[in-house]
Amino acid sequence: MKQVRLYGQNDLRIDEVSRPTAGPRDVIVKVAAFGICGSDLNFAHVGYVGRPTGAAVPLGHELAGTIAEIGSDVQDIKVGQRVVVHPMKEGNRIGTGDPDHGGFAEFLLVREAKVGDSIFPIADDLPFERAVLTEPIAVGMHGLNLGEIKKGDRAVVLGAGPIGLGAISALKYRGAKKIVAVDVVEERLERARKLGADFTINPAKADVRAELEKYYGTVPRIVSGEPLIDCELYVDCAGHGPLLQQTVVMAKDAARIVILARHKDVVPLDVVHLMTKELTVRGALSYPTEFREVLDMLSDKLVDIDPMVSHVYDFDQFDQAFKIAQDPKQSAKVIVRV
Numbered sequence: 001m002k003q004v005r006l007y008g009q010n011d012l013r014i015d016e017v018s019r020p021t022a023g024p025r026d027v028i029v030k031v032a033a034f035g036i037c038g039s040d041l042n043f044a045h046v047g048y049v050g051r052p053t054g055a056a057v058p059l060g061h062e063l064a065g066t067i068a069e070i071g072s073d074v075q076d077i078k079v080g081q082r083v084v085v086h087p088m089k090e091g092n093r094i095g096t097g098d099p100d101h102g103g104f105a106e107f108l109l110v111r112e113a114k115v116g117d118s119i120f121p122i123a124d125d126l127p128f129e130r131a132v133l134t135e136p137i138a139v140g141m142h143g144l145n146l147g148e149i150k151k152g153d154r155a156v157v158l159g160a161g162p163i164g165l166g167a168i169s170a171l172k173y174r175g176a177k178k179i180v181a182v183d184v185v186e187e188r189l190e191r192a193r194k195l196g197a198d199f200t201i202n203p204a205k206a207d208v209r210a211e212l213e214k215y216y217g218t219v220p221r222i223v224s225g226e227p228l229i230d231c232e233l234y235v236d237c238a239g240h241g242p243l244l245q246q247t248v249v250m251a252k253d254a255a256r257i258v259i260l261a262r263h264k265d266v267v268p269l270d271v272v273h274l275m276t277k278e279l280t281v282r283g284a285l286s287y288p289t290e291f292r293e294v295l296d297m298l299s300d301k302l303v304d305i306d307p308m309v310s311h312v313y314d315f316d317q318f319d320q321a322f323k324i325a326q327d328p329k330q331s332a333k334v335i336v337r338v
Contacts, residue, residue, distance in 0.1 A: 009047030058102025159238030
């Protein structure tokens, strides 16, 4: 079967490897579609995924497909069932360091397979190319859960790449009153508006704080009376240190800030603002409990997620797909059909 493996910095190869075989508690998924994640782009850029350079590592962790084989002890899963895969559950590090198995492949081994844990059945009318979005939206949904999202909250999403777009769709689903998206790429802001962002700001063209003051208004800081942005929740999907620093300074008392982005540098934050305004700052990683809620969201069709997808390619066009995924002006979520 075909499988994409990383050998070193920007050295991705489509290899022919043996099709995996299921153990007693495992299943084999015939992959129908997969998404290219920012993590995959970063792994390719640095040249490794927790293993020495030169050791071939399979990539890919956003995928959907059908069950092709089940182990003798597997329960409640049937051959032919349409599913999405949670890549980080028991015994699995799919596409994030597993030496043998990744989602950029024709078939995938899922160890210790359990329904509602590593395997989630999907509706017959949910296209595989949209089911793939379960994982990136779940990242945003987990951030909202840690940020204690409430219906009627006003929110700012910093960064409108695939994760930021997923967060916007999740905010719409969870009943946010107003959503502002911030990004320096106009094409991303256009997608954010199509997904449901009520207002967008390009920091390259306008001052973020001034624009937020005009849109959300201000409330006085308790200890000083300083005007602060009247917004409850900030979701950092940008990974830009100065923007996070500005957020801490302009956020109102008791605001919540969730960091979903990976910051490459250490970011000093003003602890006086953190303390005196009683801000909550949370990091968010993965999606331990969110897959089911996201699948419910996709089934309900209350939010149009189509603007998240910019390109769909076939597997034999993988090199082209991966290249376009690296260009934020041209791409959002790039999907590959298998």
